[in-house]
Amino acid sequence: MNRRAWIKRGGAAGALALLGGQSIASTLTSSEILKFNPRPLADPIQLNFNENPFGPSAKVRAAMTKAFDDGCRYPDSYSRQIVDMIAQKEGVPKDHIVMAGGSTEGLKVTGLTYANNGGEIIAARPTFLAMMAYAQQWGATVNWVDLDDKLTHDVDEMEKRISSKTKLVFLCNPNNPTSTLLEKNKLMDFCTSASKKTIVFSDEAYYDFIEEKNYPSMISLVKQGENVIVSRTFSKVYGLAGLRIGYLIAKPEIANKLRQNIVADTNILAISAAMTAVKDDEFYNFSLSKVREGKELMYATMDELNLDYIRSSTNFIFFKTGRDITTFNKQMLDNGVRVGRPFPPYTDWCRISMGTIEEVKIFNQTLKKVMS
Ligand SMILES: Cc1ncc(COP(=O)(O)O)c(C=O)c1O
Known part of the structure; x- marks a missing residue:
């Protein structure tokens, strides 16, 4: 209207x-x-x-209009181009990237891959629920850890809860719905230590809105070979929520497993939009x-x-x-x-x-x- x-x-x-x-x-x-x-x-x-x-x-609308003519083709060549571009943007090799139809698909696929046969996901309460909502359907349980009095992740308690049952730790930083950001050293120490015991999933949907200079992305730990998966999306700062495109970054042993479970994938309009948005x-x-x-x-x-x-x-x-x-x-x-x-x-x-x-x-x- x-x-x-x-x-x-x-x-x-x-x-x-x-x-x-x-x-x-x-x-x-x-x-x-x-x-x-x-x-x-x-x-x-x-x-x-x-x-x-x-x-x-x-600019993005013009790129999508152009890509429209390729709508009869499968997106393979587009997919290769965007993987190249993201690899360059994030400073990781191409085999670290898993494209998805929105980062929600990435969250779902991670739950499916690692918590399919039961086990436990450790997550804050409240946080973004996509992974936990799906994982519960597959028989996994969620070990909820309340936020601290500043409404930030209680990472000390989260770490204490890691056990042989733990399949994943889910961290949404900045957190949805509280918008809080972990202190950077605390974040780094927690992710480094927890990823030696289990897989740490770092949802960085809101990373671009962080005002603190040089605030670390957990992609830095992926680059060091740690058991960390990072998700990013084009839905927020790039304004493409309706197009459904996001990605995961993880070392190849993890990325290959995740890629096999991708179902929806993405499409040429979303890819052409995202590739242009990154340069805009x-x-x-x-x-x-x-x-x-x-x-x-x-x-x-x-x-x-x-x-x-x-x-x-x-x-x-x-x-x-x-x-x-x-x-x-x-x-x-x-x-x-x-x-x-x-x-x-x-x-x-x-x-x-x-x-x-x-x-x-x-x-x-x-x-x-x-x-x-
Ligand atoms: C923390 C967080 N992660 C992921 C998503 C989902 O993003 P996408 O549109 O890429 O599925 C949202 C959407 O609100 C979110 O708040």
């Missing part, structure tokens, strides 16, 4: 009222709109999936700067309302409403904003994804209204 159509609808009237009767003018120039492709305002606005509200960029620095930097700007606007509103929140290392914020999340969810939705689902045991906290600046402003006004 375009902005005008949205404004005509009842929900939009609410949004206009919320914005003090001011129209929701775009904060972008017309050339930025063409280049970066902001999503139109929807009713309700959806700030619940940690998507990038921009993209695919004009303008879009990449624009996405990061808009996430920064949006987060600052939300923090200011949360400060004004005296709400606790975590300073985020991702493209979303985890904040404490002090209200039951199911009630809060409904209150926000009734006012035209869809927020994140419940993340037990933090049932009076809420996860909110960054949107366009217009969406962020609507969220801020709605939050003020609902919390008043």
Whole structure:
């Protein structure tokens, strides 16, 4: 729905009222709109999936249009090209890379490969659930380790829990839904030591949003031959969530096993989009700067309302409403904003994804209204 159509609808009237009767003018120039492709305002606005509200960029759309003509072919030659490109980008040999139809497929395949015949996965609570949700279907159990009081992984406790039953340790850093980042030495020490005893899976979906300079990726341990698997995605900073493309990085003994279990794989449109997106620095930097700007606007509103929140290392914020999340969810939705689902045991906290600046402003006004 375009902005005008949205404004005509009842929900939009609410949004206009919320914005003090001011129209929701775009904060972008017309050339930025063409280049970066902001999503139109929807009713309700959806700030619940940690998507990038921009993209695919004009350059990526042009690349996909060109690749469309190869739609009758299998993607083999495209696949070889993207593996070459990622190998170069990450500084690893090609045999370390496993392409997948989104990193969710990578998570699922890892669970299938290592926890298929039972055994245990150690994971934080709460964290991103894809691997654990699937692994439970295959008879594996999950050894949940609560986050510490800073809402960060309790890696000391996670390490203590490693036993002969452990098939994998799942680490999501920065963590979804809390947006927290492990202190870098703690991360390095834990991954180095735990990977001597079991396989460590490091989900780095939000790595690009980390502000700390030279924060290490666990790809460095893969390069040293450790039992570490890293996942990355094109769904977040590159704005390609709907195209389904991501990848795993692991040493060849592990990568070969994982590759055999890939089912969905990816496709030429997604590959051509990803290959262009990686080179589109303008879009990449624009996405990061808009996430920064949006987060600052939300923090200011949360400060004004005296709400606790975590300073985020991702493209979303985890904040404490002090209200039951199911009630809060409904209150926000009734006012035209869809927020994140419940993340037990933090049932009076809420996860909110960054949107366009217009969406962020609507969220801020709605939050003020609902919390008043
Ligand atoms: C931590 C984390 N890992 C993986 C994913 C899934 O990404 P993809 O779109 O590549 O499947 C998400 C999506 O929200 C996520 O939050």
